[in-house]
Amino acid sequence: MHRNHEQITTDCYSYLSALGEWNTVYKVVFSVGALVTVIAADSVGISAVTLFFMMFLSVGVGKIPGRDYFRLMKVPAAFILLGGAAIVVQFGSGDGSLFRTGFFWTNLFITESSLSLGLHVTLKAFSAVSALFLMTLSTPMGEIISVFRKIRVPVLILELMHLIYRYIFILSETNQRQKDAAGSRLGYCDLTTSLRTFSGELANLLIMSMKKAETYYDAMEARGYEGNALFWEEKRPLTAKQLLYGGLYLAILAGAFCLVWRRG
Amino acid sequence: MTTKQKKLIGSVAALSVVLGVTPNAYAMHIMEGYLAPQYCIAWGVLCIPFLVTGYLSINKKLKENRKNITLLAMAGAFIFVISSLKIPSVTGSCSHMTGTGLGAILFGPSAVSILGIIVLLFQAILLAHGGLTTLGANTFSMAIAGPLLSYGIFRLCKKLNINQYFGIFLAAFLGDLFTYCVTSVQLAIAYPSAQGGIMASAVKFLGVFAPTQLPLAVLEGILTVLIMIALKTYADPELKMLKLDLGEIK
Numbered sequence: 001m002h003r004n005h006e007q008i009t010t011d012c013y014s015y016l017s018a019l020g021e022w023n024t025v026y027k028v029v030f031s032v033g034a035l036v037t038v039i040a041a042d043s044v045g046i047s048a049v050t051l052f053f054m055m056f057l058s059v060g061v062g063k064i065p066g067r068d069y070f071r072l073m074k075v076p077a078a079f080i081l082l083g084g085a086a087i088v089v090q091f092g093s094g095d096g097s098l099f100r101t102g103f104f105w106t107n108l109f110i111t112e113s114s115l116s117l118g119l120h121v122t123l124k125a126f127s128a129v130s131a132l133f134l135m136t137l138s139t140p141m142g143e144i145i146s147v148f149r150k151i152r153v154p155v156l157i158l159e160l161m162h163l164i165y166r167y168i169f170i171l172s173e174t175n176q177r178q179k180d181a182a183g184s185r186l187g188y189c190d191l192t193t194s195l196r197t198f199s200g201e202l203a204n205l206l207i208m209s210m211k212k213a214e215t216y217y218d219a220m221e222a223r224g225y226e227g228n229a230l231f232w233e234e235k236r237p238l239t240a241k242q243l244l245y246g247g248l249y250l251a252i253l254a255g256a257f258c259l260v261w262r263r264g
Numbered sequence: 265m266t267t268k269q270k271k272l273i274g275s276v277a278a279l280s281v282v283l284g285v286t287p288n289a290y291a292m293h294i295m296e297g298y299l300a301p302q303y304c305i306a307w308g309v310l311c312i313p314f315l316v317t318g319y320l321s322i323n324k325k326l327k328e329n330r331k332n333i334t335l336l337a338m339a340g341a342f343i344f345v346i347s348s349l350k351i352p353s354v355t356g357s358c359s360h361m362t363g364t365g366l367g368a369i370l371f372g373p374s375a376v377s378i379l380g381i382i383v384l385l386f387q388a389i390l391l392a393h394g395g396l397t398t399l400g401a402n403t404f405s406m407a408i409a410g411p412l413l414s415y416g417i418f419r420l421c422k423k424l425n426i427n428q429y430f431g432i433f434l435a436a437f438l439g440d441l442f443t444y445c446v447t448s449v450q451l452a453i454a455y456p457s458a459q460g461g462i463m464a465s466a467v468k469f470l471g472v473f474a475p476t477q478l479p480l481a482v483l484e485g486i487l488t489v490l491i492m493i494a495l496k497t498y499a500d501p502e503l504k505m506l507k508l509d510l511g512e513i514k
Contacts, residue, residue, distance in 0.1 A: 010389070010390050010391070010392060011390055032396065035296070035297075035396065035397060036301070036397070038297060039297060039299075039300065039301055039304070039397055040301050042300065072392055075391070075392045075393065076295045076296075076392060076393070079292070079293065079294075079295050080295055082472045082473060083295070083298065083451065083469070083472070085472055086451070086455075086465075086468045086469045086471075086472040087455050089468065090457055090458060090459060090464075090468075091457075091459075091460075091464065091467075091468070092457075092459035092460055092464065111458065113458065114458065117455075121297075121298065121455070124297045124298075125295050125296065125297040125298050126297075127297060128295075128296040128297025128298075128395065128397070129295065129296050129297065129392065129395070131296075132296050132388070132392075132395060132396060133392070135389075136388075136389045136390070136392070141386075141389065141390070144389065154319065156319070156322065156323060156326070157319070157378070157382070159333065160322075160333070160336060160337055160340060160378070160379075160382060161382055161385075161386075163333070163334065163337030163340075163341075164337045164340040164341045164344065164379075164382055164383075164386070165386065167337055167338055167340075167341030168341045168344050168345060168386070168390075170341070171338075171341050171342060171345045172345050172348070175345060175349065188352060191352065194352030195352060195486065195487065195490065196490065197352075198349075198351065198352050198487065199487050199490030199491045199493075199494060200490075200494050202346055202349075202487075202491050203490075203491045203492075203494030203495045203498065203499070204494070204498075205342065205345070205346075206342055206370070206491075206495065206499070207495070207498065207499040209338040209339075209341065209342050210335065210338060210499075212338065213334040213335045213337070213338040214331070214334070214335075216334045217331045217333070217334040220334070227330055
C-alpha cells in the first residue's frame, strides 16, 4: 500500500476500517476484554469461538480485505510454529509416546498430552492475535493514546508516545530515500558492501534524527508549545448497533461456556 | 527404505521446515496469548521498579532542558525504525536487529527502559509483533535485561581498557544473546516439560530458536560496531549531545 513504509501496514487499515466510527473506549474494552477472556478461560472452545467472531468483525463488518488480514496473521506465524514445536516435542526416555526417535544421546518424542497442549496453545495464540487485531486494525494510534490518557498514564509518557509515533514515519521515509539512493549507486551489490551501506545508513539516520529533533522543537515552540502538547480528539458516539455486536459476542461466549462446562 | 534412511529423511525434512519458516526473524517477541495471566502479571510487576527509575531519569533530563523531549522521542523512533529494517543477507531470509545494544550504549539503560516499553507497544500495535498481555515479559527481556547487560559490558570493557570496538561488539552480541536466553527461560517457566521440568524445557526453546537467533546476534554485534565507527567518523558533536564521549576510541 504505502511503498515508503511497507512495514507499517496495520496503521493504514486503521484509517480505512469501517469500524473506525466505533466508540474508541468501547472498542478497546471489547478487544482487551476478549483477549483476557481467551487467556484466562484457556479452553479450546472459547479460543475457536473468539477467533471466528473477531475475524467476522474485522473482515466482515470492518471490511478489511480478507487476503490482507491473513497476510497479517502470518507475521507471528514463525514464532507460533517454532514455539509450538518446542512444546510438542519432548526429550528424555520417552515411555508411552506416540512417536519416538533417537537424537544424539537422548530421545525426541511426542506424547498425546504434549501434542494437544501444543495445538491448544497455537490456537489460543492465533485467537488472542485476532482479538488484538480488532483494536489495531480499526483504531488509529492517536485514539489508542487517548485511551491511555483516560487511564491516567503520565502526561510525559503520552507526549513521548505521540511524538515517537510521528517521528517513526519521518524516519522510515528518510531511510527509504537513503536506501534508494544507495541502491542506485550499487550500494547493495554484495554482502560486504550491503552490510557497510546498511550500517552507514543507520548511523546517518541517527545523526539526521538528532538534528531534526532540534528543528522540530523550535517549530513546536513557534506554535506556542510550553511544555504541554495538546492533541485534538474526535468524539465518537456509542450506538446501539455497536452494543449489539458486543452483546452477540457475550451470548456466543455464554453458549460456549455452557457447552464446555457441561462436557466437564 | 531402511529405518535409518527414513530417520535421515525425517530429520532433514524437520531441519528444512525449521529453516524454511524463518523468513521473518524478528527478535524473539513472545506472542499474544502465549502466557497465562499469572505470568503476564508477574513479569509486568517485575518491570515496575526499572520503569520507575527510567521515568524519573527522563523526568530529570527534561527538567534540565525541555528541549530533550524531541531528542528522546527521536531516540525512541530511531530504535523502532532500526528494529523494523531488514538486515541485508545472502540467503534471502529477512532478519531484523533488536537495537537493544545500540540503544543502551547511545542513550543509557534507564532511558531505554521507558523508550523500550513504548517501542514494544508500538511493535505490537503497528507490526503485530509481541502483544499487550505479553508486554511485561517482553519489556523485561528486551528493554531491561538485554540493555542492562549490554551497558554493563560496554562500561566494563571501557574500564578494563579493552579495545573499544571489541567492547561494543561484545556488548551488542551478548546483549542480544542474553535477551534470547531470558525469553527462552520465560517460555520454559510457562511451559515446563513433563520430563525434566523447566530446565529441559528451556533447553528445548533455546534449541528451537538458536538457528535464527545465533547468527542474528553475531550480525547485530558487527552492525553495531560499524554504526559506531560511522558515528565516530562523522558525528562527534552529535554524540557529545547524547553525553556519550567516544574520545578514547581510536
